[in-house]
Amino acid sequence: MKKVTYIMIYWGDEYGKPAKTSDERAQDEALAKEILRRVEHMRDVKITEVNLDREHYHLEVTGDDAFRFLMETLQQAPHLVDNSSVRVWKVYTTQELASAPMLVWGVRNQSIEDDYYDLHKDGYRGGPNSSHRRCASCRAELEQVRDLMVNTRKMGKRDLSLTYSFEVILSPRLARMLQEAGFTGFTLRPVWHYTHPQEGEPPLYQLVVTHRLPAMASPPTQFEQIQHCPECNTTSYLLKHTHFWGKIRYYEETEIYYTREALDRM
Ligand SMILES: [Zn+2]
Numbered sequence: 001m002k003k004v005t006y007i008m009i010y011w012g013d014e015y016g017k018p019a020k021t022s023d024e025r026a027q028d029e030a031l032a033k034e035i036l037r038r039v040e041h042m043r044d045v046k047i048t049e050v051n052l053d054r055e056h057y058h059l060e061v062t063g064d065d066a067f068r069f070l071m072e073t074l075q076q077a078p079h080l081v082d083n084s085s086v087r088v089w090k091v092y093t094t095q096e097l098a099s100a101p102m103l104v105w106g107v108r109n110q111s112i113e114d115d116y117y118d119l120h121k122d123g124y125r126g127g128p129n130s131s132h133r134r135c136a137s138c139r140a141e142l143e144q145v146r147d148l149m150v151n152t153r154k155m156g157k158r159d160l161s162l163t164y165s166f167e168v169i170l171s172p173r174l175a176r177m178l179q180e181a182g183f184t185g186f187t188l189r190p191v192w193h194y195t196h197p198q199e200g201e202p203p204l205y206q207l208v209v210t211h212r213l214p215a216m217a218s219p220p221t222q223f224e225q226i227q228h229c230p231e232c233n234t235t236s237y238l239l240k241h242t243h244f245w246g247k248i249r250y251y252e253e254t255e256i257y258y259t260r261e262a263l264d265r266m
Contacts (some may be wrong), residue, residue, distance in 0.1 A: 001092050005061040005250075007070065008085040009035060009077075012055035029055070031077050038073055042066060071245040078247035086250035101263065104256065112161035112169045112204075115148045116194035119164070131165075137231035141165065149194040152203045168207040175205040185211030213266070217257040 011028035013019045020028065036057060039045045044066035049058040061070050067088070074081060097103065115131040117123045123130035124139060131148055132141040148167065155161055159174040170178070175188050186209050190202030222240035229235075240254040 001090050001096060002063055003067060003088055004091050005059075005067050005070070005086065005088045007059040007061060007074075007081065007087075008056055009059070009080050010056040010082075010085065011080055014082070028077075028080060032057070032080055035073055035077060035080075039070065042069060045070065071248055071250075074248050075246050081248060084251065086248060088250060088252035090253075102256075102258070107160055107162040107168055109158065109160075110162050110164055111156065111158060112150055112154050112163055114150070114164040116150060135229060135232035135234065138227075138229035138234065140229060140232055140234040140236070142232060142234075147189060147197070148191045148206055149197050150191055150204070152191070152193040155204060170205045170207055172202070172205065175207075178207075185209065211266075214258070214262045217259050217262070220255070221257045222254050 009032050011025070011032045032055075036047070036050075039059065040047060044062040046060040046062075047057060048060050049056075051057065059070070061067055074086075092100075113119060115123060117127065117129035118131050121127050121129050123132075124134075126134045126136065126139065131144060131146060133143045133145055134141055148163070148169075150163070150169070155169065155171070159171040161169045163169060169191055170188070178186070179188075186207050188205040189208050191204035191206050192198060193203055223237040224240045224242060225236075225238045227236050239256070241251050243250050243252050
């Protein structure tokens with residue numbers, strides 16, 4: 001496993017803050033360029049994009065040593081990175097993946113957006129055509145009450161997409177592949193184009209998980225932004241992903257832990 005860190009250094013105006021004076025702007029630009037000079041010949045630091053017109057550049061940093069060097073260098077300029085512009089990803093070899101006790105399938109693209117009525121007709125707030133029965137207090141989804149209806153054109157030629165509500169949407173091709181490969185623990189539910197529901201073969205499918213993992217072992221798994229709703233008794237946890245190196249806040253997903261007994265019971 002190696003860590004790869006993606007960093008964007010930006011010295012333009014910040015959203016929601018007053019515009020920089022020309023002096024401040026010149027100072028920040030000089031600082032950003034000074035950092036670029038210091039890192040450009042550093043081993044394991046790759047400059048992937050420089051855009052002076054749009055006042056930013058991107059770095060790709062491989063490994064712990066280069067990461068430490070970058071974090072120390074950035075201590076003098078914490079205002080040139082915001083909380084989403086330093087992101088650490090773990091990259092695994094094929095061998096490591098093959099021998100892992102568990103793999104987490106992380107779908108990232110949300111091209112499909114969401115159920116048409118949830119997104120455009122007040123469904124998130126419990127409108128009459130909402131896809132889910134929701135808690136009147138916190139709006140948590142309590143139960144799906146109908147097939148999802150989306151704008152299927154947003155899927156394009158993709159086989160896989162995630163809705164804003166974190167439902168996994170599959171092409172018929174991928175749905176068939178998962179079934180033919182013998183995967184279990186899920187069923188498929190039709191997803192319709194919102195103007196032609198229930199017509200002909202479903203154009204897409206929703207992956208509905210039927211076999212859920214037990215709770216993660218915590219500690220050592222860490223969470224943040226834990227919220228509890230006393231109305232519906234739902235507690236939501238986000239896996240910890242916010243970290244600090246001195247003054248620099250960065251994003252790195254936490255490890256997930258299960259006890260051996262919990263995994264054996266599955
Ligand atoms: Zn609630």
